[in-house]
Amino acid sequence: MRLKAWLFTCLVIFFTNAIAQQDTIQATIVLIGDAGELTNGKHPVVDAAKKTVKMDEKTTVLYLGDNLYKTGLPDDAVPNFAIAKAPLDSQIHITRGNTKTKVYFIPGNHDWANGGKNGYQSILRVQDYIDILGNEMVKMLPRDGCGGPEEVKINDDITLVMMDSQWWIHEYDKPGVESDCPFKTKAEMLTELDEILAKNSKKLILFATHHPFKSYGPHGGYFTLKQHIFPFTDAKPNLYIPLPVLGSVYPLTRAVFGTAQDIQHPFYQSMIRDISDVIKGNPNVVYLAGHEHGLQMIQDSSYNYIVSGGGCKMSRVSKSKNTKYAKESTGFVTLQVSTNKNVKVNFYEVNGDSVKKAYTQNILDFSKIPELPKDTLRDVEFVYKDTVVISASDEFKHPRGFRKFMIGENYRKTWNEPVSFKIFNINKEQGGFIIKSLGGGKQTKSLKLEDKNGKEWSLRTLEKDPEKALPVNLRGTLAQDVVKDAISASDPYSPLAVAVLAKAAGIPAAAPKFFFVPDDPSLGYYRPLFANKVVTLEDRDPVPDGDTKSTYSVLNKLYEDNDDKIDQPALLNARMLDILVADFDRHADQWKWGTKDTGKGKLYYPVPRDRDQAFFKSDGLLIGYLSRRRMAFLKGFTKKIKKINAFGFASRDFDRSFLNAVDEKKWKEVAEAFVAKMTDDVIVEAGNAYPPEIKPLRTAKVIETLKRRREQLVEQSLKYYRFISRDVVIHGSNDAEFFHLSNDSGEVNVKVYKISKEKRDTTYLLYNRNFTKKVTDELRLFGLNGNDKFYIDEDVDSRIKVRIIGGKGLDTFDIQGSNRTHIYDFNAEKNVVLESSRTNNHFSSDVNVNSFNDSRYQYDRVHIPRVNAGFNAEDGILLGVGFWIRRFGFRKDPYAYDHKFGALIAPSKNAAYQFKYRGEMNQLFAKKDLIINAEFVNPTLNSFFGIGNKTEFDKDKGVDFYRVRYKYISGDVLLRGRPIDFLQLSAGPTFYHYWNDYRDNESKILANIAGSSLNDSLRIFSNKMYAGLRARMDIDYTNSELFPTRGVRWITDFSRLYALNEKSYSLTKITTDMTIYAKVSDISKFSSVLRVGAGHIFNENYDFFQAVNLGSNNFLRGFRKNRFSGKTMFYAGTDLKYSLFRAKSKLLSGDVGMIGFYELGRVWAKGLPNGSFHHSYGGGLYFAPFDLLLISATVGFSEESVLFNFTLGTKFNLTF
The missing domain is CATH 2.40.160.50 (membrane protein fhac: a member of the omp85/tpsb transporter family)
Incomplete structure (x- = not known):
């Protein structure tokens, strides 16, 4: 009997060990949130995690935001910078001595300057600091202040998806549609998240944000009696000032309504709802978050929610029926994923030097995820035709009566005319494509494709959906129908003609090809979006080396290294083409950049893209009215070039940044050279580039209009030159520069030299341009980083106002001229202003005094006359006129001044009248x-x-x-x-x-x-x-x-x-x-x-x-x-x-x-x-x-x- 018992015990031990050996740990994820402060110079939670968890290639450390309190990482010029960054250093060093453990930082609201105005700059500083360290195993994601989603492969079974939840609820400046973010809007982010979930449907997906989607702490509306009696203790733990009854106002208000950082707030609720709607139906997702200063494990019928925010602080927490574990404690969490696809969670409480495993549980077996329904059509061999005859769109029927009067006939005949299109075969065109991702602008959709040679292409829908371009409150209304119908003012085939003109002007640009996309199963996930649509296929990088840069990345290169330059005459040449074809939609994201090596640095030349609005023209009353009043850039492709200053509205910041070195002489020279290239033969060739079916409708009109606009191009472009030259910004880089202003025959000459790090000389000229008061009112010189020098000669006495913003570094100012010069810099730095300098100094203890913003220009508003009307019971109707003038200025928030005047007169026998004026002049006195x-x-x-x-x-x-x-x-x-x-x-x-x-x-x-x-x-x-x-x-x-x-x-x-x-x-x-x-x-x-x-x-x-x-x-x-x-x-x-x-x-x-x-x-x-x-x-x-x-x-x-x-x-x- 004893022998049998002994044999049975041995068998149990044997099989237990066998099972344990088969179910080994394939990955460990360490979760630490809200770790942005040290305790007596140490970080107990980080130290405890390092002691408890083996840091090797199977381990990933994830910091869940609020990695620095209270307002993120300050500028390194701030005296307490070393102290401020110390908590971040401690977190980074968790893997010191082991380079195989990966560390990821997710931004939190405190990293975004506590959700403040300077949040975007703050989050970029954190990213730059981590990048400078040069540790490839440590990254902050998503990058560049983008919202995400960021997909990271942990291993073959686990995918980590990170989103910046603060981006969603941030109320101030953040990357948007003109940024370099891969996904620029919430809609694009949700689409990408849906795609990530679909392709990882059989994997464990760890969805990480800073803000929790479920919580029962203060951000979830939980308050105790203490907060009602001592309301100030939430801000200062030891501030026990009793305020019974009155003290209840704060906790009750916040518990019901919340701030933007609380789950109850509409912004927060909207984020939860939008993202949860995408995730639902994917049972293999685990939600990870911080934000609350404690530890929580919440498990409802569908998902697990882990809150690990006890990195350095503790706050109250309650429990619900779905709470498995909750503790007001500092600590961290680990997820252990076994080879058998079991997920185990461990909660560790940290108290000083002691660590206690307080809770552990198996929360998910993702080996049992149900199979997703298959697309049965994928197994059927699809048969491609060669061509199809179809119109570009059947949405723009010929209008009648009032609709025609308001919207116009426009290019409806062009859209409706049937054209023979080649069928797009994704498996054979250019040797076959694979789909990389979904993209698109506000109205079109696009697919990023890659051919067999690794070259990238763009497949874009011709038909536009205006819904995304409209505010939510106008979607599904008559306004959406009107905007959609107004798309008929765009010429669908204009890219064909523009490509001919671009080639003649020497402008590198993609040559679009038109196709019809069938209902092809090979499109997979994107099939509903592109099936049965006319599209264009373009080379994404139409340059010799096949590599282009975005405008955002080029700007960063210019700021980093003053050896890099923009080929401004080449850009001006390309902008002449925009004016000729009336393409008003030329914002920064409509450009990419090729690169030439000058031997000294990089020269970036422009590559325009997305010619959606070339030849835009409407003959309807609505667009006509808008082009006269509020949206003058919609004047369109008319024989006479009208309102050229307003034409540049979309490119107002772009032109001022990238054409700031071109003087009037050079501008005229480039414009005249461009016109010389636009010969009659070239214009005729462009007019004949249309499909054969469309030529009778468009060719003659295009040729005639191009010739007429060509005649006016030089004169009108010079008018635009003078407009954008009123206020000129000249910026340096993060290297050292020498700015020299001198008198050149009555004009102000500005030269910028590179200060060599080795020889400290100024022989390399970076910038050279003359300015005259007849054209320019103000010059703004930004040194950016580096020890810059600014010198103005004694004989400079122009009435042009000069503003010098020194930037970070030890700057020197020697201002001898008698012109109006204003200096701005951070007073904690040891900047030098020579005693003889004649300046108005604006030194400040606010580091933002050196801030530089590319998106700065706003058009003044002048409404004269303005019709007014009123009524009262005795005087009856009152009528009158007035005016409204709003001007913008340097660092005037939200504008420099605003003047409104109105007069009303009653035509009745009482002859009543009234005059009202209100003037607002912002930052007039400091x-x-x-x-x-x-x-x-x-x-x-x-x-x-x-x-x-x-x-x-x-x-x-x-x-x-x-x-x-x-x-x-x-x-x-x-x-x-x-x-x-x-x-x-x-x-x-x-x-x-x-x-x-x-x-x-x-x-x-x-x-x-x-x-x-x-x-x-x-x-x-x-x-x-x-x-x-x-x-x-x-x-x-x-x-x-x-x-x-x-x-x-x-x-x-x-x-x-x-x-x-x-x-x-x-x-x-x-x-x-x-x-x-x-x-x-x-x-x-x-x-x-x-x-x-x-x-x-x-x-x-x-x-x-x-x-x-x-x-x-x-x-x-x-x-x-x-x-x-x-x-x-x-x-x-x-x-x-x-x-x-x-x-x-x-x-x-x-x-x-x-x-x-x-x-x-x-x-x-x-x-x-x-x-x-x-x-x-x-x-x-x-x-x-x-x-x-x-x-x-x-x-x-x-x-x-x-x-x-x-x-x-x-x-x-x-x-x-």
Whole structure:
């Protein structure tokens, strides 16, 4: 018996060992999040992970964001840079001594400067620092501030997919459609994620972001009693200031509504919903995240969610029914994946030097993933035809009546004409292609293909889908139909003609070939997108060496090395072609760059691509109107070149960056040389490049128009030269340069030399151009990095303003000239400004003083005249004109100045008129703005029912009896500061002049003072003048200017007016109004608005027009305008909105809902019966067409009135 037991035990041990040997660990993934701080100079969690986990080729370390607190990595010029980067160094060194372990960093919100304005620059600094270390096993992904997704193969069974979740919710500058990111929009990212999931369907997919998709910590809305009583401890752990009741405002508000970093916030919710919709149906995905300062294991019916954010901090965490493990602790997590495809999770708690495995569990067996349904058509041999006769599109039918009048005939005949196309055989064309990825712009789709020789090609759809180019609120509406129909203004075959012109001009460009793509199973995943469509096939790199660079990467090369240059005359030659063919869509992403070796560095020459808009022309009223007013670049391919300055709108920054070294003489020389190449023979050849079926429709017209535009090209291009030369930016590089400004026969000559690292000489000239005041107003010299030198000769006395931005490094400024020179630099650096220099110095402790932005130019706005209209019950319709002028300037946020003036005159017998002006001049005095308001109204129409909370409204006398008319002039000059984004503080002198005419108020309340609580009729009709001080606080922390659903608006206005004549009373007055907008989630049908406010006059005496008021126009919608007036007021109310449905009519699409409101308020007046609060309630309907305008109709009830109110936006409000 004992022998049998012994044999059985041996067998169990044998088979157990056998199974264990078969199920060995094939990969270990270490998860550490929010590790951005050290503890006493050490990193306990990183050290614990290094001791606990074997760091070898099977191990991958993944840092889940917030790798540096609190605002990411500062500029290395900042004095505390070494201290700031220390936590990052500690994380990188986890694999010190072992170069086989791979380390990946995912960005978090703190790495993006805590989600602030400088977040993009901050994340690039982290990436640059990691790259400089030169360790190929350590990377930050996604790169360049892109959103991802980034696919990394761990091994044959495991794929790691990383996305930058902060990119999704970041509200400030981030890479977008004109960046070098492989996926530039959220839609493209989701498409790529879907593709990654499809091709890895049988693998374990680790989906990693910084922000968790499920959590029960503070970011998930969890707060304890401690936060209600001691609310400041979340910001400062030891700040125990008791605020019972009041302290609950913060945790309750955040728990329900959240910030952008909380799961409850609409931005965050939208990200979760969009990504989860793509992932669902893929059971082999495990979600990985940090963000919360603790450890969580959450497991629902579909997925596992691991939160490892205890890298250096701890915060509270609760549990739900799906929580398997949760701990308020520092620590890390490991995932162990066995060869048998079992996934095991281990949670380690770290306390100082001690490490404890606190939880372990097998969470997934991905060997049992169900097979995905096969595409049965793939097994059928597909038969290709040679050609097909079909039109480019059948979407543009010939319009009639109003539609033709608005949109135009355009190129509809060209689109509709059947053409013989060659069938695209993906397996045979160019020897056969493999599909690399999906791409495309805002309207077209493209496939990146690779032939058997490794050469890349682009297959692009000819037909366009405008949906992606439209704002979400306009999709599926008449606007989408209009935009789609307007595509008929594009010539589908223009690339054929442009290719001929480009060749003649010596411009390297792809020669497109047209094909028809059949419903080919070989397209696989992309089959629904490209089947049965006309496409173009182009060489992606039409240069001799077959290698081109993107504009973004070329810019980086120029900044890194001043030996590299742009072939600016070649680019200008290419831009002449753009003007000739009216191709207005030439932004930076429409260019690639070939490379020549100069022996000294690289010379980049332009390779234009994507000729979608060449020959664009519309004969419809809509495009015609837009081209005259707001979108002048749409003038199109007409015989006369019109509005050349506006033509460059899409390339406004590109041209100013890449053509800044070409002077007028060279510009004219290049333009004339280009025109000489555009011979009649070349133009005729271009016109005949169309398909045979299209030639009768297009050839003659194209030839004639090209010849006419050729005649004007030199003159018009020089006009454009002068336009882009008003403000010229000249930048150095990260090497050292010498900028020298001298006088050249009355012109300012700018030379930039390379300062050799070895010989420290300046013999190598990088830049040379003359400037004249007739053309140029301002020069901006950016040194960028390096120890740069700036010298202006004594005889330079031009009126051209010179701004010098030194950049990082020890810069030297020797400014001898008498021109206006401004110097900007970081004052922590030991920069040298020679004593004799004549400059205005703007040295700052803010490292951003040296920032350089390529995307800087904005077109000024000048609207003269501007038609105005108004209405009131007594004067009727008022008509008038005005103007609006907005100018932009250097570092003026959001613009340099804005002037609005309007005049209104009533043609009625009353001959009322008014003039209003508002001027805003930003950063006029250092960081302070100047605001000027002025108003002259003759007369105004208002309502007055007397002073007091219990005044009577005698309905027998009618509303007209309570109307008052008086004249006034008001104005104030305010100095405004904006210390943070959502706060404005203004203060300055103010003036007010009142006068009245008895005849305007005869038989009305002002002429019958007995019932108005006024006691001096002479004062009412006397001239009154005041001057004093006004101060104002504006807080606007809302999620939308037009339709806020979250946040706070709070306005407080204080004024102290001194009487300037004996009939006036001095006055001190304050009013405050706070509005809180709340919505539980972006998909909730309910939203609410809470409004509360008060006002008070500190003086015993005041005039009726100075009193604080309540009524339909201010806070009590069930009462007449200004129904109650007094010395003090208080009001509170709430609106509840419920969205009934979303109208989806093509004509009018938008949200339709109900409004319900309740309000209360009262005034106090000394010596008069105070009474009680007045109540107002009611409701109605609202409609938000296209989410661009709010239209509402409500009825308000009170004890004395039933009032109907109709509003249209914020400008029109009618109560009756």
